[in-house]
Amino acid sequence: ATPTALMVASGRSARMGVLIKDGEILEAAAKIKTIVFDKTGTLTVGQPQLVDQVGDKASLSLAASLEANSEHPLAQAIVTSAKKGGQPLLPVSDFSAEEGKGVEGKVAGHLVKVGRADYVSAPDAWRQQAEGLAEAGKTVVYVQKDSAVIGLLALQDAPRPEAKAVLSELKSRGIKTVMLTGDNQQLAEKIGRQLGIDQVEAGLLPGEKADRLAKLQEAGPVAFVGDGINDAPALSLADVGIAMGSGTDVAKEAGGIVLMTSDLTGVLRALDLSKQTFTRIK
Ligand code: ADP
Numbered sequence: 001a002t003p004t005a006l007m008v009a010s011g012r013s014a015r016m017g018v019l020i021k022d023g024e025i026l027e028a029a030a031k032i033k034t035i036v037f038d039k040t041g042t043l044t045v046g047q048p049q050l051v052d053q054v055g056d057k058a059s060l061s062l063a064a065s066l067e068a069n070s071e072h073p074l075a076q077a078i079v080t081s082a083k084k085g086g087q088p089l090l091p092v093s094d095f096s097a098e099e100g101k102g103v104e105g106k107v108a109g110h111l112v113k114v115g116r117a118d119y120v121s122a123p124d125a126w127r128q129q130a131e132g133l134a135e136a137g138k139t140v141v142y143v144q145k146d147s148a149v150i151g152l153l154a155l156q157d158a159p160r161p162e163a164k165a166v167l168s169e170l171k172s173r174g175i176k177t178v179m180l181t182g183d184n185q186q187l188a189e190k191i192g193r194q195l196g197i198d199q200v201e202a203g204l205l206p207g208e209k210a211d212r213l214a215k216l217q218e219a220g221p222v223a224f225v226g227d228g229i230n231d232a233p234a235l236s237l238a239d240v241g242i243a244m245g246s247g248t249d250v251a252k253e254a255g256g257i258v259l260m261t262s263d264l265t266g267v268l269r270a271l272d273l274s275k276q277t278f279t280r281i282k
Pocket residue numbers: 038039040067070072074075099100101102103114115116139140141180181182183184204205206228230
C-alpha cells in the first residue's frame with residue numbers, strides 16, 4: 001500500500017475504534033488463516049459470579065481469605081461473594097500464587113489451597129462432582145484444607161453477547177477459529193459448542209498457550225486475541241496480536257492492534273480495513 005493509503009487507513013481505523021500500531025501489522029492482518037482467542041475476558045465478559053458451593057460451608061470463607069491477595073477475576077468473584085454472604089475474611093500468612101493454577105497460604109493455622117484439580121490433590125469422588133458442574137458451563141475451583149479437599153466453588157462467566165455472531169462471520173470468511181484456555185476441558189468444550197468454535201484447547205498453563213500458538217502457525221499466519229497479563233507472550237508471538245480494550249496494560253503493549261472497546265466486532269473491522277487497504281492498490 002502507498003503511504004497515503006496507510007494514512008487514510010489509520011484515520012479510518014481510529015474512527016472505527018481500532019488502534020493499529022503500524023502498516024506492517026495491517027498488511028499481516030490481510031493474510032490471517034487462523035484466529036486464536038483466549039477465553040476469560042475475551043470470549044467471555046470476564047466477570048465470573050459464584051453460582052454453586054459444594055461441601056464444607058467454611059470453604060468460601062477460607063478461599064476468600066486467600067483470594068483477597070490475588071487479582072485473578074475468579075479471586076475477585078470469590079471475595080465479593082463471601083463479603084455479600086457475611087463470611088469473615090481471616091488473616092493470611094505465607095501467601096503464594098501459582099500463575100494459571102491457584103493460590104495457597106496459611107489461614108487460621110491451616111494450609112489452604114484454592115485452584116485447579118492438579119494444583120490441589122483432588123480424589124476421584126471430588127473430580128466427578130466437579131465434572132458435573134463443569135459440564136453445566138461452570139468454572140470449578142477446589143478448596144483444600146491441610147491435605148484434604150473440603151469443598152468446591154463453581155463460578156459462571158457469560159459469553160460476550162456478540163461473540164457467536166463474530167465467530168460465525170469469521171468462519172464464513174474461511175478463517176479457522178480456536179480457543180485456548182487454562183480452564184477445564186468440559187467447560188471449554190461446552191463454550192466451544194455454544195459459540196461454534198472450530199478447535200478448543202483446555203487446561204493450558206500460560207507458557208503452553210504460546211506453544212500451541214506456535215504449532216498453529218505452521219499452517220499459516222495466526223492472529224491472537226487476548227486481554228490478560230498471561231496473554232502477553234501469545235500476543236507478541238502471533239503474526240497479529242489483538243488486545244481487548246478492557247484488557248490489561250501489559251496486553252495492550254504486547255498487541256499490534258488494540259480494540260478501543262471490548263466489543264469483539266472490532267476484530268472484524270480490523271480485518272475489513274486491512275483487506276480494503278491491501279487489495280485496492282495492486
Ligand atoms: P484462563 O485461561 O481462563 O484465563 P487462567 O490461566 O488464569 O485461566 O487460570 C486457569 C485455571 O487456574 C482457572 O480456571 C482456575 O481453576 C485456576 N486458577 C488460576 N488462578 C486462580 C486463583 N487465583 N484462584 C483459584 N483458581 C485459580
